[in-house]
Amino acid sequence: MVEFEVPEVDYTRYSNRQLLAVPLAVLGIALAIIVGAYFLTGTPVTPGVEFTGGTEFHVATEDTQATLQGLAGETAEIRPVGLGGEEYIITVQPDRTEAVESALRNAGYTTGEQCIATGGGTICSISERSAAFGERAQQTALLGVAAAFVGMSILIFVVFRSFVPSIAVVASAFSDIMIPVALMNVFGIKLSLGAVAALLMLIGYSVDSDILLNNHILRRRGGFYESTYRAMRTGVTMTLTSLSAMIVMAIVSRLFGIPLLPDIALILVFGLAADLMNTYMMNVSLLRWYKYEGVAR
């Protein structure tokens, strides 16, 4: 049987500065990527169809991808989806929707009963968003994430009632959101509604382990390192459980070609991995400083 025991990290070997340097450097790089993307493209992360407007056709066909490209025009994005290799998602600008739909229909595509490739191809799904609607959705999504973050911050400050432990949790959650956003830029993942949902879920997942750590260190008897180890044993188990679930979900749902779920899973994988680093390097060092030096002041 595989052994799995959370390793005990010897924190005494590292100074607070050393511990803090890594997560801060990563956060710095992440922010640089996001700011860079903002200056290059005008948005912190490339918005997907749901936010720019546009139409997605899910088609099943025996045609090749090149044939589809010919039908849908050069500007269309086409990606294969699902297991069978005969299904594609064609993404086009809103003003091209009708042209592409009629091109597909003229080529013998029908909105039949079954999503199958034989018999001339099928349009299995059409999802259309106007540009105006997309723009509003973008603002709304940003507002939602911001409101959630502010709400979470206020709650944390109310619960812990002291600055350093609270800011540790808030900073960690901030970094947990920023790192996945930066990684989305790096891997060319577009912002979808699923991604927004995942970013909000990250706020919830991220504070779990942070609160646990704060609670063990600040509210329990026992030495700093013993408390930290206890919190870690539980917290790392929690995060690894979620992480493995999300890795599996990301792979399986992408293979199956299910919408929405792969986005959520992948972003959570990024965020949970970032959370391991932020909680057990950034938060631990902030709390150690607070416990040994901050309180004394």
Add this chain to the structure above:
Amino acid sequence: MDLSLRENWRVWMLVALLILSTIALFPFGSLLAGGDGASDGPTAVNDTLVNGTDGGVANETYGTQPGGDFTNLDYGLDLAGGTRIRAPFVGVTAEISIAAEEADALERSLASKLGVDPIDVSVTPYQNAPGTVEVFSGDVSPAELEATLQDAGYDPDPETVRDGVTEQTRSEVVDVLTNKINEGGLTGGTVSVISTAGGEEYFAVVEVPGATQSEVERLIGTRGVIEVIAQRRVGNETTSETVLYGEDFTNPGIAQQANPSEGVQRPYVPVSIEPDAARNFTDVMNRLDFSTQGVGNCDYGAATGGDGSYCLVTTLDGEVIYTAPLGDGLAREFRQETFAENPGFVMETGNYSDARQLSISLRVGTMPTNVNLSSGTTYYLQPSLAERFKSLALVTGLVTWLAVSIVVFIRYRRKEIAIPMLATATAEVYLLLGFAASIGLALDLSHIAGFIAVIGTGVDDLVIIADEILQRGEIATGRVFQDRFRKAFWVIGVAAVTTIIAMSPLTVLSLGDLTGFAIVTIVGVLIGVLVTRPAYGDILRNLVLEE
């Protein structure tokens, strides 16, 4: 094991809720009766009205039944297929102070000044609040409305002049659309209104499971404006006057087929006319000579010739569907002014399909304004693809659950800890499904994502409880257990409140798919924190105390 109610009430509560969920989830009643449980859900088909009387002409119903498997669960568009259209309302609105008796005059003068149909202008005075002016034509800008109102001597507050319509109008549109969908043979459809975060803009959301995009667009793309126009040509001069509007008709009947053998030459819809409208109708018919020279004399479309032309033109959404002169019998009633006493009326049409359209429009009413299909979003998903998403999402859920199980087993290596943990997490999803079935929530992919989020936070919390309770050291007595449980719960509680706070903006913001996700996550966290996770604590205590 100690199974006393007082000691283990949390476990018993979980058991009770699991039983309730089971009752909510499975259609026991119809299973016992041997029926198909799926078809007696809240969205059952109601198309007898048309079927029952037409004989032969079936009112088509489309697509899948919601809840088409062996449970009571309803599925939304992502998992059942169908069409969803979100579109803004057409119109501009201003607020002015206006007396009730001036409203009609202002309506008429605005219509002529703005060059729109009178039916596209609505002035609503209120006793103790500013009245509202709405123009629904779509090509009048707020600035134009403001200027025209100022010209007419009213002074609208510039703040209140805006794109959009009043709440009253929106709810009328929703009512009519709902009727239209049900009467039009698209079953299980729903219509609602959502707004952007600040309430700046409102959208009608129409969801019809199983229907294609064009079917829904055809149905909701028109307002169902019915007009009967008296068109008279004397010499070369043609004049038109609208004598009846859709709302003047009452008790519309079912469209009837033509039946030449019984003397019914054309398909028709029997209706009655409101007394006031009937009196006005009589006056116009007499004044314009329809009831005298006009009887039997309609030469629609011809510009000259003959003895002139006296046509009653029936239009639906501006399209002429039938033209005819006044018949002999009706003309006599007009001349004798007896029509208003018994204002029965037969609206004939050229073909049966027009008669059906007319009948539906009369019954469901006229939408005060259109929804703008071109600046909304539409979504169509083939039912068979949706079916595939449904089963694959289930598989994804199971595989994810398996991954969690493996990690938990490796970590604890004791089945008496791991099995209850996984069972509790499963129970949480089961309770959520029961909740979804009992409130008739239509499950979508976003809800599935919510379930997964709940399993995720749920297992996290169970790990916290397990680690707290199983720590070595003091002998685990009841009191120590209580203490540890409380400590674990502090963390869980704060984390739960955080998740709820993080999700709550999504429940009110109109981000479409994400609302369902947020609601499921919040309800799941509540069920978890209040029921299942405490119960797991009790189960673990029993196991620990036994050792």
